[in-house]
Amino acid sequence: MKAKYLSLASRSMQNSLAYRVSFIVNMSASVFYILAMFFLWRAIYAHRTSLAGYSWNDMKAYLLVSFLSSTMLSWYSESRMSSRILDGSVAMELLKPIDFQAARLAETAGTTVFEGGVSAVLVTIVLIVYAGVMTPHSPAAWIAFILSFAVSVLIKFGVVYISSLFCFWTSSGFGVAWARAAITNLLSGALIPLAFFPPWLRATAYFLPFQGIVNAPASIYLGQATGAAVWGTLLVQVFWCVVLWFLGRFVWRFAVRKVTIFGG
Amino acid sequence: MRLILRAWRRNAYLYRRIMGQNLRAALEYQSDFLLSVGSAMLTQVLGLVFLGVVFSRIPTINGWGFWQIVFIYASIFLTEGFASLFFEGTWRIGYFVNHGELDRILLRPLSPAVQLLSSAIGMNGIGNLLVGGVMIGESLTHVHMVWTPGKILFSVILLLSGIVIRTSINFASNCSAFWVKNAGNAVPFMVHSISEFAKYPLTIYAPALQALVGIVVPYAFIGYVPAGYVFSTSGMAWIAVLCPLVALYCAAVAGLILRTGLRQYESTGN
Numbered sequence: 388m389k390a391k392y393l394s395l396a397s398r399s400m401q402n403s404l405a406y407r408v409s410f411i412v413n414m415s416a417s418v419f420y421i422l423a424m425f426f427l428w429r430a431i432y433a434h435r436t437s438l439a440g441y442s443w444n445d446m447k448a449y450l451l452v453s454f455l456s457s458t459m460l461s462w463y464s465e466s467r468m469s470s471r472i473l474d475g476s477v478a479m480e481l482l483k484p485i486d487f488q489a490a491r492l493a494e495t496a497g498t499t500v501f502e503g504g505v506s507a508v509l510v511t512i513v514l515i516v517y518a519g520v521m522t523p524h525s526p527a528a529w530i531a532f533i534l535s536f537a538v539s540v541l542i543k544f545g546v547v548y549i550s551s552l553f554c555f556w557t558s559s560g561f562g563v564a565w566a567r568a569a570i571t572n573l574l575s576g577a578l579i580p581l582a583f584f585p586p587w588l589r590a591t592a593y594f595l596p597f598q599g600i601v602n603a604p605a606s607i608y609l610g611q612a613t614g615a616a617v618w619g620t621l622l623v624q625v626f627w628c629v630v631l632w633f634l635g636r637f638v639w640r641f642a643v644r645k646v647t648i649f650g651g
Numbered sequence: 652m653r654l655i656l657r658a659w660r661r662n663a664y665l666y667r668r669i670m671g672q673n674l675r676a677a678l679e680y681q682s683d684f685l686l687s688v689g690s691a692m693l694t695q696v697l698g699l700v701f702l703g704v705v706f707s708r709i710p711t712i713n714g715w716g717f718w719q720i721v722f723i724y725a726s727i728f729l730t731e732g733f734a735s736l737f738f739e740g741t742w743r744i745g746y747f748v749n750h751g752e753l754d755r756i757l758l759r760p761l762s763p764a765v766q767l768l769s770s771a772i773g774m775n776g777i778g779n780l781l782v783g784g785v786m787i788g789e790s791l792t793h794v795h796m797v798w799t800p801g802k803i804l805f806s807v808i809l810l811l812s813g814i815v816i817r818t819s820i821n822f823a824s825n826c827s828a829f830w831v832k833n834a835g836n837a838v839p840f841m842v843h844s845i846s847e848f849a850k851y852p853l854t855i856y857a858p859a860l861q862a863l864v865g866i867v868v869p870y871a872f873i874g875y876v877p878a879g880y881v882f883s884t885s886g887m888a889w890i891a892v893l894c895p896l897v898a899l900y901c902a903a904v905a906g907l908i909l910r911t912g913l914r915q916y917e918s919t920g921n
Binding site (some may be wrong): 408409412413415416419420422423426427429430431433435438439556557558559561562563565566568569570572573578579583584585 | 680682683686687689690691693694697698700701704705707708709712713775833836837838840841844845847848850851854855856857860
């Protein structure tokens, strides 16, 4: 039972290894984005020590976590999911004795292992070369952060999977992916820490699953959540992860009725 | 001279006709059309929310106020909108080269550049045009300035230059497909992401990045330099004179790269 999903995952990892150059070049978009943000915030912090409770050092660490998160489950995994629906190969998937959602998760996991490896190397380099970036205070905080980060990737998978199911109703994957990215980037805290939001928007964001993607792991990394709050943060993340998984199943049940396949 | 003029007029006429067909095809898929326009607008508006949230806590960044940065930010999106709506074909050059489809284009009695540029239409461009236009309009009304006919005329020239620069860079980077014979050619995407830096004032960056965005891939001449002229930022107004020249330079380089690429194009082997 598990063997087939494992082999899907390893295939997908080998695939991303085979196209490693384009993978790494594609990552450049995230690198440029985070560099632009770095210099923007540096200019902002040039004349002040603290903004919305964030010091310049906090902000650098926050950007690092946000960058890490953006390299996980990148464009490649997202477009692979939606293109299966758009080009009709989902019909072949329906014939196979595998669960569509679990198969997509397996593929995504395979690619993410590669992406995670590359980002881990990048981040290590940044931490060594640019010694000013702070790290979690204790080994326990490191472990909590890594756990939280792993769950954040699963939440992102849940969001991306559901949004790609919308491709059953439209025939353009770009529009869906752009809208998805825009909403996720704002509400997860990838654009700006949630603490900067006006109170009503912050409250809304905390109530939604997206904050589990960047805000939750970042708050553990920065030491804003300590002790029991760490467990609370992790629990909320796991909660959303499970909810999104079943929501995905629910949407799938409606979506799959829309399958229309061209002849030939 | 008259011959050249006639050729240009013919190109323009055919361009209009081809784009008209593209538009009709795109409108067949109404929900796609609305979705791509809507998502482009959403991306921009949320970017604006980001700026708004930042500026609700600080007055200026390196001397630039909220509406001035909105102007720079919106210029990047506005020119992107023009480039997608009218010249989306640049992004298909790789497809034409890799699939040997370029053969068809080369056989037709019409300039390959015109055919490539008009090979697609990006309806999301409408969303970028709308929001970008409104944002620029808003930013101009919120900052006090004196408009003279000369200034208006030159601002239009700056906008046109920006569109030419944007399209030429897209075109040139996509022509890399002539050399990088790989379906997942990432060069155009990478060059395009450099425009990320051009959304904010150039002075916030380290010198190497300033050189990258100001000279190597001159995205700075789309938003930052025009903003310096329009808002009469001290010591920057004269640099704007360079914008049309940079536009001509970019177009010439793009044309040169296309010609070099075509000369060594050897089609696919089927």
